[in-house]
Amino acid sequence: MDxxxxxxxxxxxILQPEVLGxxxxxxxxxTFFGAMPGLTSVxxxxxxxxxxxxxDVVSALVMCSSIFMAGMYSGSITAxxxxxxxxxxxxxxxxxxNALMKKGYGANALGHAALGSxxxxxxxxxxxxxxxxxxxxLSLYIQTPGKFSLILFSxxxxxxxxxxxxTRAAIASLMGIMIASIGIDVMQPISRFDYGTEALMEGIExxxxxxxxxxxxxxxxxxQVGKLHLNIDDxxxxxxxxxxxxxxxxxxxxxxxxxxxxxxxxxxxxxxxxAGGSVAAFISYADAKRKSKKQxxxxxxxxxxxxxxxxxxxxxxxxxxxxxxxxxxxxDPTTAIVLGVLMINGLQPGVRLLENQVDLIAPMFASLFIxxxxxxxxxxxxxxxxxxxxVSIKRSIxxxxxxxxxxxxxxxxxxxxxxxxxxxxxxxxxxxxRANNYPTVPLLLGYVLGPGLEQYFRRSMSLNDxxxxxxxxxxxxxxxxxxxxxxxxxxxxxxxxxx
Numbered sequence: 096m097d098x099x100x101x102x103x104x105x106x107x108x109i110l111q112p113e114v115l116g117x118x119x120x121x122x123x124x125x126t127f128f129g130a131m132p133g134l135t136s137v138x139x140x141x142x143x144x145x146x147x148x149x150x151d152v153v154s155a156l157v158m159c160s161s162i163f164m165a166g167m168y169s170g171s172i173t174a175x176x177x178x179x180x181x182x183x184x185x186x187x188x189x190x191x192x193n194a195l196m197k198k199g200y201g202a203n204a205l206g207h208a209a210l211g212s213x214x215x216x217x218x219x220x221x222x223x224x225x226x227x228x229x230x231x232x233l234s235l236y237i238q239t240p241g242k243f244s245l246i247l248f249s250x251x252x253x254x255x256x257x258x259x260x261x262t263r264a265a266i267a268s269l270m271g272i273m274i275a276s277i278g279i280d281v282m283q284p285i286s287r288f289d290y291g292t293e294a295l296m297e298g299i300e301x302x303x304x305x306x307x308x309x310x311x312x313x314x315x316x317x318x319q320v321g322k323l324h325l326n327i328d329d330x331x332x333x334x335x336x337x338x339x340x341x342x343x344x345x346x347x348x349x350x351x352x353x354x355x356x357x358x359x360x361x362x363x364x365x366x367x368x369x370a371g372g373s374v375a376a377f378i379s380y381a382d383a384k385r386k387s388k389k390q391x392x393x394x395x396x397x398x399x400x401x402x403x404x405x406x407x408x409x410x411x412x413x414x415x416x417x418x419x420x421x422x423x424x425x426x427d428p429t430t431a432i433v434l435g436v437l438m439i440n441g442l443q444p445g446v447r448l449l450e451n452q453v454d455l456i457a458p459m460f461a462s463l464f465i466x467x468x469x470x471x472x473x474x475x476x477x478x479x480x481x482x483x484x485x486v487s488i489k490r491s492i493x494x495x496x497x498x499x500x501x502x503x504x505x506x507x508x509x510x511x512x513x514x515x516x517x518x519x520x521x522x523x524x525x526x527x528x529r530a531n532n533y534p535t536v537p538l539l540l541g542y543v544l545g546p547g548l549e550q551y552f553r554r555s556m557s558l559n560d561x562x563x564x565x566x567x568x569x570x571x572x573x574x575x576x577x578x579x580x581x582x583x584x585x586x587x588x589x590x591x592x593x594x
Contacts, residue, residue, distance in 0.1 A: 097453075098224055098225075098227065098449065098453060098457070099224055099225065101453040101454055101456075101457035102224045102457045102460055102461060104454075104457070105454070105457035105458040105460070105461040106461050106465075108153060108458045108461070109157065109458055109461045109462060109465060113154065114153065114154055114157055114458070117150070117154045117157055117158040117161075118157050118158065118161045118462050118465065118466070119161075119470070120158070121157070121158035121159065121160075121161035121162045121165070121462075122161040122162070122164070122165040122466050122470045122474070123165070123474075124139050124143070124162055124165075125139055125161060125162035125163065125164070125165025125166040125169065126165045126166075126168075126169040126172075126474060127139075127169075128162075128166055128169075129165060129166035129167065129168065129169030129170045129172075129182055130169040130170065130172040130173050130482075136162050136163055136165065136166020136167065136182070136429055139162050139166065140159050140162050140163070140429060140432045140433070143158070143159075143162075152436075152437075152440040152442065152455055153455060153458050153459075155436050155440070156433070156436060156437075156455070156456070156458065156459040156462075157458050157459060157461075157462040158462075159429075159432070159433050159436055159459075160433070160459045160460075160462040160463045160466070161462050161463075161466045161470070162429075163412055163429045163430075163433070163463070164216055164409065164412055164462075164463050164466040164467055164470075164471075165466060165470070165471075165474075166182065166429070167182065167184060167212070167216075167372055167408055167409050167411070167412055168208075168209070168212040168216070168405070168409060168471050169182075170182030170183075170184055170185035170188075171185045171188045171192065171205070171208040171209075171212070171401075171405060172205065172482050174186070174188045174189035174192055174193065175188065175189065175192030175193055175195070175196055175201060175204045175205055175208060176193075176196060176201060176205075176482060177193075177313075177497075178193040178196075178313055179309055179310050179313050179497065180309050182372070183305055183372070183373040183539060183543070184372030184373045184375070184376050184404075184408035184411075185376075185404075185408070186309070186373065186376070186377075186536050186539065187376050187377065187380040187400060187404040187536075188208055188376070188401055188404050188405060189309075190394060190400070190536075191204070191393070191394070191396055191397045191398070191400040191401050191404075192204040192205075192208060192396075192401055194394070194395050194396035195396040195398070195401075198396060200396070202338035202339050202479065203338065203339075203341065203342075203345075203398075204396075204398070204401060205339055205475060205479060205482060206338075206339040206340055206341045206475065206479075207341050207345070207349075207398045207401045207402055207405075208401050208405045209339070209405075209471050209472055209475040210341055210346070210402070210405075210472075211354065211357075211401060211402040211403070211404070211405030211406040211409070212405045212406070212408075212409040212467065212471050213409075213467050213468060213471045213472055214354045214358060214406055215354070215357065215358045215361055215405060215406030215407060215408070215409035215410035215467075216409040216410065216412060216413075216463065216464075216466065216467025216468070216471065217464060217467045217468050218354075218355065218358035218359070218362070218406075218410055218413075219358060219361060219362050219365070219409060219410030219411065219412055219413030219414060219463075219467075220412075220413045220460055220463045220464040220467065221413075221464075222358075222359070222362045222410070222413055222414070223362070223413035223414065223416060223417065223460060223463075224460055227416075227417050227420070227421070227449070236571060237571050238569060238571060238572075239551050239554045239555050239558065240551070240555040240558075240565050240566050240569040240571070240572035241569060241571030241572045241574070241575060242547070242551045243548060243551035243552050243555055243566065243572065244566060244571075244572040244573075244574075244575035244576050244579075245575045246544045246547050246548045246551065247548060247575070247576075247579065248575045248576075248578055248579045248582075249374050249377060249378060249540070249544060250268055250537075250540060250541065250544055250548070251579050251582070251583065252377065252378060252381045252579070252582050252586075253268075253377045253381065253536065253537055253540050254268055254537055255381075255582065255583060255586045255587050256377075256380070256381045256384060256586065257534050257536075257537070258394075260532060260533075260534055261587070263532065263533045263534065264533075264534050264537045265537070266533065267528065267533050267534055267535065267536075267537040267538040267541065268537040268538070268540060268541035269541060270538050270541065271537065271538040271539060271540060271541020271542035271543075271545060272541040272542070272544075272545035272548070272549075273545075274299050274304065274538075274541075274542050274545075275298075275299070275541070275542045275543075275545035275546050276288060276545065276546075276549070277289065277295055277298050277299055278295065278296060278297055278298025278299070279296070279297075279298060281546050281549055281550040281553075282550060282553055282554075294511075294513040297511075299514075299517055299542075300509045300511075300514050300517075301542070301543070302504070302505050302509060302514070302518075303505045303509065303514045303515065303517040303518035303521065304517070304518075304521050304539065304542055305539065306501045306502070306504060306505045306518045306521075306522075307505075307517065307518040307519065307520065307521025307522040307523075307524070307525060308521055308522070308524075308525040308535050308538060308539055309525075309535070309539075310497060310498070310501040310522070311498065311501060311502075311518060311519060311521075311522025311523075311525075311526075312521075312522045312523075312524075312525035312526040312528075312529060312535065314494045314497065314498050314522075315522060315523070315526040316526055316529060316530075318494070319526070336476055336479065336480065339475055339476065339479045341398075345398055348389075348398075348399070349398060349399045349402045353383055353399060353402055353403055353406075354402060354406050356379075356382070357379040357382075357383065357402070357403040357404075357406035357407045357410070358406045358407065358410035359410070360375060360378055360379045360382065360407050360410075361375040361376075361379060361406060361407030361408060361409065361410030361411040361414065362410045362411065362413055362414040363414060364378060364407070364411055364414065365410070365411035365412065365413065365414020365415040365416075365417070366414040366415075366417045366418060372407075372408035372409075372411045372412075373408070373539070373540065373543060374540075374543075374544070375407040375408050375410070375411040376403075376404040376405075376407050376408040377536075377540060378407070379403045379404060379406065379407035380400055380403050380404045380407075381582070381586070382403070383399055383400060383402075383403035384397075384400065384586075385582065385585050385586055387399055409467065412463060413460075413463065415429070415430045416430060416433075416459075416460075419433065419434050419444060420444050420448060420449060420456065421444065421449070442455065501518070502515060502518060502519070505517075505518040525538070555572075
């Protein structure tokens with residue numbers, strides 16, 4: 096049975112009461128974990144992994160995939176409402192969505208985030224079904240120098256997208272790379288920059304960094320500026336369910352091409368192992384900003400920016416399954432755990448899995464499709480007013496609760512008191528950065544991409560006896576380098592000439 100036929104027939108499996116129940120419960124769990132700072136879909140699936148031992152493989156994969164899609168979408172909820180991204184992929188959504196929230200358009204921002212997530216999720220699944228074999232072959236052509244150039248491209252793009260603060264964004268990125276370099280060397284089993292302390296030998300985990308930079312720093316910032324109650328328009332408190340539906344005129348202004356292009360970008364980024372939803376959102380957001388006719392809206396509440404970021408990070412869900420299923424190489428942390436579910440049930444990734452056991456895999460794709468097309472808008476319609484009422488909770492109650500959940504989440508994710516304390520330290524550092532107009536997003540991106548940047552650079556240099564010409568002679572690497580120059584020209588040089 097070919098992939099498309101199996102995908103169509105798998106909907107009958109999804110509609111079985113037991114399987115449907117696992118999909119819906121997984122989506123609700125993913126929504127909760129994704130929306131709460133410090134709790135992610137990765138943690139949700141990890142905590143539920145022991146349960147999968149008692150489930151059949153189809154139910155387990157369906158539940159995991161719905162958690163994945165829900166977690167990717169729901170990170171936008173707290174990103175928009177209280178400016179604390181529930182997931183790294185929602186950072187750009189927080190920039191634009193929370194600005195709209197403060198203007199009294201929080202419901203509208205949530206609606207655009209849901210619409211972008213729905214469109215991106217659906218397109219990502221369709222691309223997965225139709226292009227998985229071809230995409231897997233194309234990804235093999237991106238060699239080690241090309242991977243380095245791709246990561247360098249991502250870093251430079253996010254740095255230059257911080258208009259007026261490019262130098263400070265570059266410094267923040269370097270700080271992130273330096274933090275990521277602490278611990279075990281990426282190429283050799285030796286510790287570095289640990290200063291003789293055993294705690295630093297394990298390095299700085301991602302979860303404490305995310306919680307510190309985006310949750311704890313926001314809490315400190317809100318208390319320091321003396322705003323224990325958000326200054327938003329009164330209309331924001333009078334929410335009707337129809338307010339969550341984006342206006343047709345707004346959708347037309349964004350344009351279908353923005354949704355489609357962002358979804359394709361997200362899918363292709365997802366195919367590359369280790370890139371993840373945050374990279375997809377960053378690249379798509381920067382590209383949309385570069386070509387937008389309303390660039391002045393970016394940073395102060397751009398619906399187009401929300402659409403681009405959310406379409407990309409949810410489309411990434413489909414692309415992330417390609418390297419995992421074909422090569423056994425997870426595209427992101429969530430698919431790494433899904434790979435564990437496959438292994439637990441005796442399924443080995445590879446071409447034979449997609450050819451001979453596609454009936455076990457296709458329901459997972461159908462779960463992603465239904466989660467994006469039906470459950471995302473349905474959840475917003477039913478629970479949307481409760482999402483928006485987060486701002487009605489007194490800040491003096493809400494932020495301490497978030498702080499407790501975030502700190503506990505950092506401990507649960509690492510089971511290390513040292514890592515939990517690092518969340519507080521990075522919260523203070525991020526607060527000082529914000530107080531001095533240093534952007535914090537490049538710090539996270541530098542941390543996430545730093546190890547890969549170093550690893551692929553060192554491998555490439557060793558392959559060519561220390562000669563850096565390998566980055567020019569390899570066509571895939573040359574392509575990304577030229578693409579970097581194109582972005583720098585249009586976002587920096589051309590604008591300066593125009594000014």
